[in-house]
Amino acid sequence: MLELEAEIYLIREDEGGMTKEGFSGMMPSFSVANDLIMCKVILDNNQITIKRGEYHRVTIQLPYGEDYQDYISVGYSFTLNTGKRTIARGKVTLVH
Template sequence: MLEILAEINLLEETDGGMKRDGYSGMMPSFRVKDELIMCEILATDDRQVFHRGKTYLVTIRLPYGEIFSDIILPNYAFELNYGSRTAGKGRVMNISQSKETPK
């Protein structure tokens, strides 16, 4: 598992984003180049709401992120997707934790 500290900004609905604000625990896809991988977005407060159009500092857990640890580095720009729809954008600030998944 790869855990990163990142800044995210969810897009407004008029820019193709979601109809509702986001929340801690949401699980969009994280785009790495042309691939989408599972992620979980966490705030320090589980009741945190991510209002569209604002920037937030969050922890993102990427269960299969270690496969892309040579790509997902500080300052890496990424998209958050729901299906083919881009719901937000972000930038990696720091790699918090990198653990190999047990086999």
């Protein structure tokens, strides 16, 4: 498993994002190398709700991330997706 820290912006509904707030523990897809891979998003500040339209510092766990570690480094920009919908944009701040 690859674990990283990132800053994400959860896209508002009027921007094409989710209709509800996100939550710590949600499992969207993470975009890397033209693939979407499973991930888990965990808020770093003990809160549960990830509010839309705001920036959040999070930990992202990538169970199959070691297969993509050559692509992911500090500053890497990515999206989080559910189905074909992009629900968040982010940038990696630390790779463990």
